[in-house]
Amino acid sequence: MTSFSLRQVRLRSGEQYRDEQEVALEPLELGGQRYIPVPEKVRADFTISRASTGSVFDLRFRGRLHGPCQRCLADAVVEKGISAREYQATSPDSEEMRSPYVEDDRLDLGAWARDALALALPAQILCRPECAGLCPVCGRDLNVEPHEHDEQQADPRWDALAELRDRL
Ligand SMILES: [Zn+2]
Ligand SMILES: [Zn+2]
Known part of the structure; x- marks a missing residue:
């Protein structure tokens, strides 16, 4: 002090x-x-x-x-x-x-x-100033690895659901 x-x-x-x-x-x-x-x-x-x-x-x-x-x-x-x-x-x-x-x-x-x-x-x-931050989906650094997630690929469970829906 x-x-x-x-x-x-x-x-x-x-x-x-x-x-x-x-x-x-x-x-x-x-x-x-x-x-x-x-x-x-x-x-x-x-x-x-x-x-x-x-x-x-x-x-x-x-x-x-x-x-x-x-x-x-x-x-x-x-x-x-x-x-x-x-x-x-x-x-x-x-x-x-x-x-x-x-x-x-x-x-x-x-x-x-x-x-x-x-x-x-x-x-x-x-x-x-232009820091891209961390990816909200996978947490990786977007400055190092710029990427986007295709929503359908992001979670395989959606594919299963879609398949199920098609069969119903
Ligand atoms: Zn930063
Ligand atoms: Zn990501």
Whole structure:
């Protein structure tokens, strides 16, 4: 878990703090599959901008995940440039004015980076955009062996039924 102590930075309104932070990313669970960040630690541009009413946090990094293709289960890689922003009011009146990643003057960079990356991911992680997936009939990889099944040949029992019907 990577966190940043906000006590170490004292800013007046209009001032900005900028630093590069090393953030440890956590594996993500998506659709029952596990996606591993490679590398696990990324360099992130981190900025705190102080406004009169609170602080704006900006985080930018490139995240890369390795895991199974959601169509054919082969290795897939997804890489995203992330740009995330959080706001924390100086004297928060409502929950909306607080960042969920700030607690006891610490900003949880690890959880924030993980969530920002998860939100940026495509609806389906694929090994390639045109992945053909697995055959729904026999389960073989359609990328390796493109094929179709003739319905009559798919199951010999249908032939038996057809024969029976002809005799009736
Ligand atoms: Zn695939
Ligand atoms: Zn098949």
